[in-house]
Amino acid sequence: MTSGSTGSTSPWFVRPPSADHAARIFCFPFSGAGASAFSAWPAVLDDIEVCPVQFPGRENRLAHPHYGTYENLAADLVPALVPLLDRPFAFFAHCAGALPAFETVVRLTDLGLPGPDCLFVSGQPAPHDASRDPMLTMSEPELRAEVESFIRSRGIEPRPDMIDLGLAVLLRDHAAAGAYRRAEPVAVRCPVVVLHWRDDPGVSLDDLAAWRRYSDAVDIRVVDGGHYDFMDAPEELLKLLTSWR
Template sequence: MNTLKHTPGSDATWFRRYPPSAPVRMRLLCLPHAGGSASFYHSWGNALGDDVEVLATRYPGRQERIVEPCLETMEELADAVTAAVLPLLDKPLALFGHSMGASLAYEVAVRLERRHGFGPSLLVVSGQRPPHGQRPRTAHLDGAESVLAEVRKLGGTDAALLEDPDLQELVMPALLADFSVVGRYAEKGPRPALPVRCPVVGHVGDRDPNVTVADVAAWADVAPKGFELKVWEGDHFYLAPRRDELVADLASRLR
């Protein structure tokens, strides 16, 4: 059974912590996609090894933080997550992010290295272009229906749930904010390809409607310490049906 640990301070606000059964050897920081939440990683909680603590990131404006205002730029999110994880750097840290969360994982890794002198052990990105491969996205400028159309196109459990009008009303503020994060991150096109000082692994579904295998392969340009590409059968949310295999792959890399 997954168990949660809450400790005082900003890390308790920002992360659901899943303590392992043995003393913590390292931590995996998991960053959700646009419209996603910490619950997306609940089943990962105790599956990465008996000495790996999972930190599932809680974005403001949803679930336990529903009353808080959402953040609408990548810079705000990355600065806040970086500040929140600083007290937890007594152990090695790896990062995993899917879609918007992949860009956020990269930005947090860059901040940890360049502002705080801390080098993550591993950066794992999924279903997203690298910074220098970003393209302008405008769904956030066209209102709720445009955002919903994009969510339906990408698929996943979230898309099915959004057909419920009551639930749609509840989650739309967070969805709109996250799509603003994505759109504003790329509004001026490609961003600088700042290298990270750790190995990078890129994951992608072979039928992703928005991100190609070549797009994800370009993360190699920011990975002078080594890059590996993993292509999975599936769409943008390949990681739901392939959860067990993906978690096993991550666990083997964190050992």
């Protein structure tokens, strides 16, 4: 194995993926967020490199055109992934980020490319149930309040311009979520590990059960914490994320 970086930095990744580790886990953020959602995570877990994915239209890609739909996002991401599929890999995706992650798995399969060894989905109902998300019925003022509440939950006193920027990103992501439709489940070849956060009032175990229709190997696990606690890299979560190796 060649030591060092795999080459020039793609805009899809906040740092150049390394060739020094045995496996990779690609991490998909939730609506309104970017790769910084994983900034508290270690860069490597038991020789698995953590590779946060940076969607266009936010953070250091704010000037890049928004992806528009999850299918477009998957189609645009795959070419950036192809050089990095030379070793075992998994996907981790939180909340609505699980939907483009799933679409990326489907696209890799359709193109005859290697798929992940495991798909981890966190706090998100199955794709064919995505249109039932209560957040899709929220008004712009309600979404603004969500942005402000989230920023405060991270220990930051939000400035108006911070809220405006966060809302602008969320509204575009929200439109993509509202446009997403997958009428019937499509099975993937990899195991799917579904994470339910014990203190998450917005997503129940029953909401997650339909993921069992997406793979012959689905494991639904309950982990301690609330909806956004994955950002703090709790030890229980990190142990699960190395269980596929």
